[in-house]
């Protein structure tokens with residue numbers, strides 16, 4: 001693989017799981033790399049497809065791993081969805097949400113009139129007309145989703161609400177194994193309505209584009225550090241951002257060496273120390 005010239009970014013976007021931490025454990029050197037970047041005047045963002053927790057909750061989690069991050073430096077797929085809608089779909093105000101409490105809290109904090117689909121007035125099997133006056137249905141991972149929730153969301157989409165997915169991850173890793181992800185809920189609604197959603201999270205480019213737009217940064221001035229060639233790398237490629245694949249998460253060296261197409265990163269680094277080398281930074 002030809003190696004491009006070393007990057008000199010103004011902003012670095014870290015993926016979280018597999019790059020900054022792995023489950024409950026910090027990845028060695030990640031906190032030092034973050035500090036070295038900031039000392040060099042480089043802005044940092046921490047981006048996750050997860051839609052369930054608030055940015056503040058992630059900032060607290062990072063603090064527990066020795067990384068000081070403000071909520072404004074955290075990018076969740078919910079934040080990216082809000083930022084995308086504000087910039088590109090300002091007419092959408094009344095939202096029907098299929099997602100966790102953290103997603104609802106973020107939507108409301110951003111000023112949206114957001115109703116949880118499980119709380120929405122609607123018909124049962126034989127019942128009264130559904131309340132369908134929603135501009136958009138926004139989906140995330142909803143640990144309390146029910147058949148009724150899906151029915152109300154489907155009815156709203158069929159009645160013309162825009163269908164927006166914070167992310168379309170089919171599976172959600174837990175300590176007990178893989179559980180259905182937000183994308184499994186999307187798939188159910190897509191099957192029921194025949195409508196395809198606008199997807200914000202990785203591997204789609206909208207989440208990274210939202211970061212660039214919010215900061216007024218060009219793609220070539222940013223750098224993505226990710227561990228997942230199915231998500232981080234294509235999202236970076238589709239948004240024009242150079243990308244380093246690190247081997248501290250889901251990809252090992254053998255798998256990294258055989259990637260092709262839009263899964264191919266610009267650089268491969270074993271971990272934070274090699275990323276620092278690539279960027280010409282000294283880790284203390």
Ligand SMILES: [Mg+2]
Pocket residue numbers: 015016017018019226227228249
């Ligand atoms: Mg990851």
